[in-house]
Every structure is written in C-alpha cells, then in structure tokens.
Amino acid sequence: MKLTFTVEDEAFRAEIAQWLRTNLTGEFAALKFRGGPGDEHMFTAERQRWEKRLAAGGWTGIGWPLKHGGRGCSIEQQVIFHEEYARAGAPGRVGHIGEGLVGPTLIAFADPEQQAKYLPAILAGTDLWCQGYSEPGAGSDLANVKTRARRENADNTWRINGQKVWTSLAHESDWCFVLARTDSESVGHKGLGFFLVSMHQPGVTVRPIEQLTGTSEFNEVFFDDAVAADLIGEPGDGWKIAMALLGFERGVSTLGQQMQFQNELDEIVRIAKSNGAARDPLLRQRIAEAHIGLRLMRYNAMRMLSHTSTESGPEALVYKLHWSSWHRNLGALAMDVLGPEAEILESGPYNLTRLQSLFLFTRSDTIYGGTSQIQRNIIAERGLGMPKEAKGNLR
Amino acid sequence: MDFTFTEDQLAFREAISRFLMTEAPPELLRDIWDTEEGRSPELRAKISEQGLTALSVPEAQGGLGMGDITWALLTQELGYYAIPDSLADTAFVATGLLSALPEGTRMREELLSRIAEGSVRIAVGHSVNPLVADVHLADVVLQEHQGEVHALCRDNIGFERNPSIDSSRRLSRISFEPSDATRLVGSEQGRAVWAQTLNRGALAVAGQSLGLAQRMLDLSVDYVTQRKQFGKPIGSFQAVKHKLADVASKIEFAKPVLYHAAHALAHGDAQANLNVSHAKLACCEAAWLAARNGIQVHGAMGYTWEVDLQMFMKRAWALDSAWGDRAFHNSRVAETLLADTAQIGPSFTFGALQND
Structure with missing residues (x-):
C-alpha cells in the first residue's frame, strides 16, 4: 500500500x-x-x-x-x-468518447489497418465520436438491439438500418460506433456486430431530444441504409466488444469527475455559510454526510485503480451505484440550502442557474449508464453469484 | 375519532376531479405556459362556475360556507391536475384571512363577495415567502407588514417578475409603501390572523403536494405496466415495483396527517402549528419520493421535456419550499416539542381517560 x-x-x-x-x-x-x-x-x-x-x-x-x-x-x-x-x-x-472508449476498444480489437485509420484523428482532436448502443426497445435490456446490418453482395460493404436513442453529441460527431444485428435470425447478445459508421452521409439523420432542462444534449439517430465504414472483429463479436468498451468507461476519468463534485460541494457550502442555511442542524448534517460520501468515493476509486490485473475487483461493481446516488443527493442538498430561492431561474424563458442545472441533471445520474436497479442486479449476480432473474418472452 | 368525510364533501371532490380532468389536460397547461401572463381567464372562469372560489366564503357573502376540511380534499385535486392558477391563494388562503378579520373591516365583505362570484384575483404576501405568486394579475395583494394586514391595489405596488423552474408558476418580488390608507387591521389583531394564514398557506401546499404525489404515482404505474424490457413489463420486476410501493406507503401515511391538520386548523386547535408543519413535511416528502422514484422507473423518458411527468415533478420541487421550507417546518415541530410547556406524553398522544 x-x-x-x-x-x-x-x-x-x-x-x-x-x-x-x-x-x-x-x-x-x-x-x-x-x-x-x-x-x-x-x-x-x-x-x-x-x-x-x-x-x-x-x-x-x-x-x-x-x-x-x-x-x-x-x-x-x-x-x-x-x-x-x-x-x-x-x-x-x-473528445472523451473517442479517447476514453473508442481508442482503447480499437487498440484491443481492431486490426492494424483500422487502428491506423482512426486512432490518429482521435489523438489530434479532429474526429469526434458518439455511441450507438441504446434503442427505443433496448435500454436496460441492451441486448435487445433491433438495428440491422446487411452485407451487400456486390461490394461486401455493410449497410445499417434502424434507430438509436439517447446518443450524446451525435449532432457534433463525425463517427458513431453502432451495435447492430448481423444475423437477422438471432436474439439477445448473439449475432451482433460492432460497426464504425460515418455521421456525414445521407443515410444518417440526427434529431435532438429536448430534456426537462429545456436543453438538448442527446439525440435520436436514424440509420436508413447507411454505409458502415468498418466492422470491428467478426460478425457475432459485437456483444463481447461492446461490453469490453463499457469496461473502459469505468476508468481514471472518474477521478476528474470527483474533483468536479468537490467544486460543487464547495459552492454549496459557501452558499450555506452566507445565507444562514449552515445554521440549520439538519442541513449541517447533510453537508457533513456529503463530504464523507465524497471521500469514500475517492478512496474507492483509488483502490479500484490500484488493481494491476485487467480483472477488476468488487469495488468496480459498486462504484456507479455509489457516485450516482451521492450526486443525486447533492443536487437535492443544493436546492434545500437555497430554500425558497431555489426555484428562481437565472433568467427567462428557461435559463437555469448553475445549481438548478446541477439539481435537474443529477435526476438522471441514477438512470443513464445503467440504472441503479441494473447496478444492483450486477452486484448481486456478478459480484455475489446469485441466480439471474427470469426473462420473459414478450419481444 | 372519525377520519371520514361527509357525502357532500366527497361528491364535491368527485365533481371537481371530473371537471378538471376534461377542462385542464396537460396539453392545455403546456399551451398556457407559453402565454405572456401564464394564466387562462377562460379556465379561471370555468373553475369559478364550478363553485370552487365560493367554497369557503361565508354564506352571508354568497359563499358555500365550507372550510378547511373540504379544502384538504380539493387542494389534492388542484395538485393532481397541476392547476396553474394560484387559485388556492385566492379561494382558500385569502378567503380564510378575510373571514378572520372582524366583521365590518374595510373591504372585507366586498372582497369576500367578489371572491364568491369569481370576479377578483387576490395574491397573498407573507414574509415566509420571498416572492409572491400571481401578483402580475392580482386585483388586490393582501400583504403582511410587521404583523399588520395591508390591502394593496395595483397602484400601490411595484413588482419584478422572477421566472420559476416550474413554467406554470409566476412569481414576483414586490415593493410597496404601507400607509394608513392600505392598512386593514393593525398588528394587534393582525398577528393572530397571519399565524393562521401561514398555516392555511402551508396546508394548501401540503394538499397540492399530496395530489401531485398521487398523479406521479399513477403516471408511473401506467408507464411500468406498458414498458417492456427483458421480455416483460418492467413493472413485473421487484426492483421496479417496490419503488412505487414505497411511494404508495408514503402517500397513505401522509393523508391522515393532512386531514388531522385541516381539522386542527378548522377548530382553532392549540396544536395547529405542530399539526400543519407535520402535514407539510409528510405531504412534501411523499411528493419528493414520488418524483424521485417516478423518474427512476420512467428511465430516460422521465428526463425529457415531452413526457408529462416533468410538469408534476417541477411543481412538487417548487412547492417544497413554498409557505415555509423544510427547515422552517422542522424547526416549528422541534420548538413545539421542546418547549417547557409542551403537551407531550401518553394522554396527549393517545386518548385521555374520561375522568382524568
């Protein structure tokens, strides 16, 4: 140690x-x-x-x-x-999706020619990437992908048809990595492929989704006979690669996220001291709890990163559940520290203050990237070896 | 001990509920958001026609003479349908305030009659709220000033609008010059009236929050019954259904607290402060949990502008600190319980022996 x-x-x-x-x-x-x-x-x-x-x-x-x-x-x-x-x-x-997710995935699974084609532009900051996983019918049940990939006999290229959703930064991106069904007869995690698709082509349509914040960070993306530039690995490898990519997501960048959390907590403490909320015994207690929760998060992340082997320990399984609940509570704490002023916007028609953005955004923390319910299932099934919940057959 | 309501009270609630379901659907409320004033005179007029504004005006002024206990039911309907008018401020809070003023107080009878006929909008300004709701359309603002009750007309005030996180709420910071001409009663009479008004305002928020909680629960139950993942409706997963069962428990445990508080207020109970604060905390907690678990079971859909859940969540979040935030009401509970003269112990908590 x-x-x-x-x-x-x-x-x-x-x-x-x-x-x-x-x-x-x-x-x-x-x-x-x-x-x-x-x-x-x-x-x-x-x-x-x-x-x-x-x-x-x-x-x-x-x-x-x-x-x-x-x-x-x-x-x-x-x-x-x-x-x-x-x-x-x-x-x-x-560039975080390219650097943090695509790069490590291509380094692990792509052939040298593909690596040479995509990695330099990610490093140069010239090509931006987005993630084509979730679909209207495939949220928590990610393997229920309906988007199809079809190989053209004439020139051997893959064509993509289907819809992705909750795609962050799709409207700014040059490329999307897409999980699509290469075997139209398959169900679940079998028969999927991992494709790289240019966003600059007629077969790709991006439509922003308005959030309850009044802003749009993510989108619906429609693929209508879009051409896939590359397939990574073999048809059928898609699920394995997609899961490995999500493993890269729980990386060192979480440490930076914690620094941002610290900035937010500091701001809340500053306001509590100036508006008198810090004298309220219940709010004092919650501020102390927030501090403790953040320290825990940091220690756990450092422990997680200490693992030298590629196998991550049980601490990786609990991390998302902890930080997302903590951050959601921090958003609520911010509103309570502000008291009756909390609902007042920065300006009309719907410009939020920094702390309102924090509050509203943190309502989604326990949902995106695997809901807390899915996280608990992972802890129970993967961490504790408990039996899996029975799946149904309504597709 | 009887927590039931009269048939009249229940029938009135049922009628209002059916009326609001058809006349104030979410699409209409969204349309009203986008108007300059944020209010629909047509909807307001229709609501008055249903007798809502006349509800607790004394019969002598043309009202129905019903009171706090009926409002405990009706405020839930206002919350359930997220009625954008701060209708409760005029029809419930201001009516209670005016009724409590000595008979013959200037403007009292005239304003009560006009409330009953639905021809006046009254905003209520109390120091516990830094901003006043619906000042921009109010004919009269009943304003607290050092315990006195002032009636301010549009000429007497300046106001600056402050948009809220809830697009339905229209709040303003107001400035005014209190004078002999605006004073209805002095602080000697006014303090007791304001104490009661604060409780009534908090009770109105409690009732609306409980109605919001019920609406969010109903929307969520609908959603998890329809949405399918892993080949099943997601509501069949215990992790999901327990979230909503928790909300139902909170709501059911908040109801008698709300009703008890309404009863205490209606009967001038010495413990009314404690009961109302308890009701505000319990009902807002139910609304908070309904919002938190409601968005959770909606998944990312609940985070969109398009799905109606956001309308009810934002109202619940905003009302959480209206008419006293959580810290305010918690400390009122603590003050009551920790006072040297506190009425605590078995014979206050439970029934007292007849011959005590």
Whole structure:
C-alpha cells in the first residue's frame, strides 16, 4: 500500500498544471467549468478548438500505449492529469468518447489497418465520436438491439438500418460506433456486430431530444441504409466488444469527475455559510454526510485503480451505484440550502442557474449508464453469484 | 375519532376531479405556459362556475360556507391536475384571512363577495415567502407588514417578475409603501390572523403536494405496466415495483396527517402549528419520493421535456419550499416539542381517560 505520489509524479503534476495555466487563457478562458455533464451542449465549437489545443500539447490519449501514439502514462499520472484538469476548471472534453472508449476498444480489437485509420484523428482532436448502443426497445435490456446490418453482395460493404436513442453529441460527431444485428435470425447478445459508421452521409439523420432542462444534449439517430465504414472483429463479436468498451468507461476519468463534485460541494457550502442555511442542524448534517460520501468515493476509486490485473475487483461493481446516488443527493442538498430561492431561474424563458442545472441533471445520474436497479442486479449476480432473474418472452 | 368525510364533501371532490380532468389536460397547461401572463381567464372562469372560489366564503357573502376540511380534499385535486392558477391563494388562503378579520373591516365583505362570484384575483404576501405568486394579475395583494394586514391595489405596488423552474408558476418580488390608507387591521389583531394564514398557506401546499404525489404515482404505474424490457413489463420486476410501493406507503401515511391538520386548523386547535408543519413535511416528502422514484422507473423518458411527468415533478420541487421550507417546518415541530410547556406524553398522544 502506498497512498502518496512519487517525486516524479509530482513533477508531472506541476507540468500539467503549468500547461493548463498557460493555455486555458484567451478565447479558452470563457470555457472554464463549462461543457461538463448537463452542460455538454454548450460551446461545442470552442471546445473542439480546445481539443485540438490539448492534442497539440500532447495531452490527448495520455493513457494510450506509445506505439499507438499515446503518452503511455502510468495510472498515477493519468489520475494526476484528470485531477489537475478538473481543478483548473478545464472544459468538458468533446473528445472523451473517442479517447476514453473508442481508442482503447480499437487498440484491443481492431486490426492494424483500422487502428491506423482512426486512432490518429482521435489523438489530434479532429474526429469526434458518439455511441450507438441504446434503442427505443433496448435500454436496460441492451441486448435487445433491433438495428440491422446487411452485407451487400456486390461490394461486401455493410449497410445499417434502424434507430438509436439517447446518443450524446451525435449532432457534433463525425463517427458513431453502432451495435447492430448481423444475423437477422438471432436474439439477445448473439449475432451482433460492432460497426464504425460515418455521421456525414445521407443515410444518417440526427434529431435532438429536448430534456426537462429545456436543453438538448442527446439525440435520436436514424440509420436508413447507411454505409458502415468498418466492422470491428467478426460478425457475432459485437456483444463481447461492446461490453469490453463499457469496461473502459469505468476508468481514471472518474477521478476528474470527483474533483468536479468537490467544486460543487464547495459552492454549496459557501452558499450555506452566507445565507444562514449552515445554521440549520439538519442541513449541517447533510453537508457533513456529503463530504464523507465524497471521500469514500475517492478512496474507492483509488483502490479500484490500484488493481494491476485487467480483472477488476468488487469495488468496480459498486462504484456507479455509489457516485450516482451521492450526486443525486447533492443536487437535492443544493436546492434545500437555497430554500425558497431555489426555484428562481437565472433568467427567462428557461435559463437555469448553475445549481438548478446541477439539481435537474443529477435526476438522471441514477438512470443513464445503467440504472441503479441494473447496478444492483450486477452486484448481486456478478459480484455475489446469485441466480439471474427470469426473462420473459414478450419481444 | 372519525377520519371520514361527509357525502357532500366527497361528491364535491368527485365533481371537481371530473371537471378538471376534461377542462385542464396537460396539453392545455403546456399551451398556457407559453402565454405572456401564464394564466387562462377562460379556465379561471370555468373553475369559478364550478363553485370552487365560493367554497369557503361565508354564506352571508354568497359563499358555500365550507372550510378547511373540504379544502384538504380539493387542494389534492388542484395538485393532481397541476392547476396553474394560484387559485388556492385566492379561494382558500385569502378567503380564510378575510373571514378572520372582524366583521365590518374595510373591504372585507366586498372582497369576500367578489371572491364568491369569481370576479377578483387576490395574491397573498407573507414574509415566509420571498416572492409572491400571481401578483402580475392580482386585483388586490393582501400583504403582511410587521404583523399588520395591508390591502394593496395595483397602484400601490411595484413588482419584478422572477421566472420559476416550474413554467406554470409566476412569481414576483414586490415593493410597496404601507400607509394608513392600505392598512386593514393593525398588528394587534393582525398577528393572530397571519399565524393562521401561514398555516392555511402551508396546508394548501401540503394538499397540492399530496395530489401531485398521487398523479406521479399513477403516471408511473401506467408507464411500468406498458414498458417492456427483458421480455416483460418492467413493472413485473421487484426492483421496479417496490419503488412505487414505497411511494404508495408514503402517500397513505401522509393523508391522515393532512386531514388531522385541516381539522386542527378548522377548530382553532392549540396544536395547529405542530399539526400543519407535520402535514407539510409528510405531504412534501411523499411528493419528493414520488418524483424521485417516478423518474427512476420512467428511465430516460422521465428526463425529457415531452413526457408529462416533468410538469408534476417541477411543481412538487417548487412547492417544497413554498409557505415555509423544510427547515422552517422542522424547526416549528422541534420548538413545539421542546418547549417547557409542551403537551407531550401518553394522554396527549393517545386518548385521555374520561375522568382524568
């Protein structure tokens, strides 16, 4: 056990902190603390330029292996990067799906030609990606994918037909990775393929979904005989690859997320002290509980990242359930600290204050990326080896 | 001990419920959001025709002379249908306030008659609420000022609108100059009236919150019965159905608390503060849980603008801190229980022996 960073790590920390101080200036200064979850639709053009600035500084794909153009940073260094990134208030990454999900997946499963085709543009911050998993009938039941992939006999290309939903940043993206059925007779997780599809083609239509916040971060995406540029792995490998990709999602970026949580909690404490809410015994208690919950989250994440093997431990299974419930409660705490002022908008017709955005957005934390009910099933079935709930046959 | 309602009370509730179901559907409420004033004069007039505004006006002023206990039922209907008018402020809270003023107080009889006939909108300004609802359309604002009751006409006030997270709520910060001309009664009489008015306002919110909770529960039960995943309606999964069972429990346990508080208020019970605060906390807690578990079982659909659940959730969140937030009512409960003269112990909590 070693709970501190080495001298080399601290030098790395100084380097990234200094780089951010120098670069998060000028046109990028306005992006501080923007573009995170709940705010992803904002400043997308500016954030794309920021992504390129990061790339130019060598700060994209820092956890990728050197031979794939990455920086080959240790886990500790990646943690440090994300901490400093969040501490500086650097904006939400428009390239996070490419860097955090697509890159590691292609490195693990794609052939060298495919890797050479896609990885450089992710590292350069020029190609943005979105995720084509969920469908109207495939939410928690992700394997119930209906989107079909059909191979054209003439030129051997794959054509995609179907609909995806809740697709974040689809309207800004150049590429989408799509889970689609290669075997039309198959059901469930068999007979699926993992495809890479250009968003810039006539067969792809993107329609924004309005959220209860009045803004649109995610979309419906319709594929109408869209051409798939590549199939990763073999037909039928889709589920295996899709699940591996979700495994990459629980990565080091959670440390940065915690820094953002800390910023939010600090803001709530500041308001509680200034408006007198901190004198209320029940609110004091909830603030203390929030602090404790955040420390727990950090320790658990560090423990999770300490695993050297690729097998993650039980702490990975409980992580989403913990942070999402904690964050949802933080949103409610923010409203209670504000009291009767909490419902007043920043301005009409529907511009939310930062804490209102926090409150409303955190209503979705326990839903997206696997609901709390699904998380508990995973803990029970995968973690504890309990029997699976019986499935029905209404399709 | 009898928690039942009279046939008249239940019939009135049933009639209002059926009326609001057809006359105030969610699509209409959404249309009204987009209007400048945020209110529909037509809907308001129809509601008055149903007798809602006359409900607790004394019979001498043309009203029906019903009171707090009937309102405990009707506020639930206002919540269930998310009625955008702060109707309860005029018809219930202001009516109670005016009725409590000594007979012959200036404007009292005239305003009560006009409330009964549905020709006046009255907003109520109390220091527990930093903003006043529906000032922009009010003919009269009954305003607290150092315990005094002031009646402010449109010429007497300035106001600045503040849009709410709930698109139906129209709140304003008001400024006014109290004067002899605006004062209805001084603080000596006014303080008791305002204490009662605060309780009535909180009770109105409690009733509406309970109605909102029931609506969110009904919407959620519908959704989980229809939505299928893993080859089944998701409502067949225990993880999902237990979420809604918890909401049902909260609602059922909040109902008698609300009714007890209405009874205490109607009878000038010395424990009314405690009972009303308890009702506000219990009903708002039910609404909170209904929102939290309701959006959870709706999944991402519940997070959209399009699905109606958001209308009821946002009202519940906004009302949570209206007429006293949770900290306010919790501390009122604590003050009552911890007072040296607190009426606690078995004979207050349970029935007292006849010969005590």
